[in-house]
Amino acid sequence: MNARITVTSHNTPDNVMTNVDLEKLVDTSDEWIQSRTGIVQRHIVSDDEASSDISTRIAKSLIKKRGISPDQLDLIIVGTVTPDHFTPSTAALVQKNIGASNAWGFDLSAACSGFIYGLETGANFISSGKYNKVMVIGVDTMTSILDYQDRDTCVIFGDGGGGVILEPSNKKSGIVDSILRMDGSGGEYLIVPGGGSRIPSTEASVNSRQHYIKQDGKTVFKYAVKGMAEVSKKLLDRNNLSGDDIALFIPHQANKRIIDASAERCGISPDKVLINIDRYGNTTAGTIPIALNEAVSENQINDGDYVLLAAFGAGFTWGSMLIKWDSKWVK
Numbered sequence: 001m002n003a004r005i006t007v008t009s010h011n012t013p014d015n016v017m018t019n020v021d022l023e024k025l026v027d028t029s030d031e032w033i034q035s036r037t038g039i040v041q042r043h044i045v046s047d048d049e050a051s052s053d054i055s056t057r058i059a060k061s062l063i064k065k066r067g068i069s070p071d072q073l074d075l076i077i078v079g080t081v082t083p084d085h086f087t088p089s090t091a092a093l094v095q096k097n098i099g100a101s102n103a104w105g106f107d108l109s110a111a112c113s114g115f116i117y118g119l120e121t122g123a124n125f126i127s128s129g130k131y132n133k134v135m136v137i138g139v140d141t142m143t144s145i146l147d148y149q150d151r152d153t154c155v156i157f158g159d160g161g162g163g164v165i166l167e168p169s170n171k172k173s174g175i176v177d178s179i180l181r182m183d184g185s186g187g188e189y190l191i192v193p194g195g196g197s198r199i200p201s202t203e204a205s206v207n208s209r210q211h212y213i214k215q216d217g218k219t220v221f222k223y224a225v226k227g228m229a230e231v232s233k234k235l236l237d238r239n240n241l242s243g244d245d246i247a248l249f250i251p252h253q254a255n256k257r258i259i260d261a262s263a264e265r266c267g268i269s270p271d272k273v274l275i276n277i278d279r280y281g282n283t284t285a286g287t288i289p290i291a292l293n294e295a296v297s298e299n300q301i302n303d304g305d306y307v308l309l310a311a312f313g314a315g316f317t318w319g320s321m322l323i324k325w326d327s328k329w330v331k
């Protein structure tokens with residue numbers, strides 16, 4: 001039994017921060033950011049907004065669009081590295097906020113691969129035959145861990161997320177194959193050092209800015225291109241497909257140059273690559289579901305189309321997923 005996506009949605013905070021706004025906060029320029037990353041603007045939360053607020057709006061929209069009641073949900077998975085709290089989970093907050101009285105759930109920490117990891121996890125719950133409706137959300141409030149004194153990093157990220165509901169498919173459509181990977185030896189290159197059990201929050205840890213995300217951008221760049229291209233190519237090969245057979249490639253939106261290089265290595269022509277990093281920046285677990293919902297809303301995907309997802313993120317974590325699109329809802 002395959003799992004298929006029966007509804008998509010996304011949400012971003014109302015506030016927009018442009019590159020020109022960032023010029024006032026840090027020594028950077030609109031020209032540098034656009035030419036090195038492809039980003040023009042990003043959405044950022046207001047002071048009283050957190051990941052569960054964005055997730056709850058996504059969850060309510062998914063339920064409304066699908067025409068179900070919240071108690072029909074079996075499971076809620078939220079991919080995020082910026083939960084409201086260590087505990088309770090963001091999934092539990094969403095469950096409460098939407099009144100999903102029959103659902104259990106959990107948060108999944110895989111950084112930019114969080115949504116693909118969540119889809120894989122949710123799909124296997126569907127395949128077990130025990131679960132019929134699994135909500136998978138990818139969301140991040142990256143501004144909560146950004147250091148606006150670190151210009152290499154703070155210009156890249158934004159806040160937002162998206163989600164889907166997975167349901168069983170008795171046809172050979174839906175999520176047809178995936179390859180997921182992890183290499184913990186890359187952990188030091190993209191890390192939030194403080195605030196956990198290794199460096200608990202103290203006045204000293206906060207003063208030394210340990211609670212912000214830190215990265216070695218060049219190393220991450222290199223591994224991201226290699227990782228996304230390798231697994232995507234392997235996934236295509238083992239399904240006897242080439243880049244030409246893919247109707248839409250939806251890569252994680254980290255940097256336009258990473259996206260272009262990955263697509264080229266997979267033999268996917270630029271017109272089949274979804275790029276929206278210019279409007280959202282890197283929303284970590286949010287990028288793929290935001291892009292997927294935009295593609296669905298703009299009728300860029302038709303029944304029978306092959307859609308290829310690819311992600312790379314902290315951990316290192318990465319993966320690729322092949323979907324044969326089937327939009328008809330399970331009755």
Ligand code: ACO
Nearest residue numbers: 028029032112151152155217218220221224254255312313
């Ligand atoms: N504004 C202006 N100048 C800057 C900025 C900035 N915001 N940031 C760095 N620079 C300067 C550097 O100081 C350097 O100056 P120098 O030559 O005088 O030393 C120059 O620009 C070039 O810096 P590089 O680090 O070589 O720039 P690069 O082209 O590698 O771009 C970037 C940096 C954007 C971080 C890139 O390496 C990148 O995107 N890496 C991937 C990181 C990433 O995606 N992380 C997100 C999480 S993981 C993921 O999503 C895959």
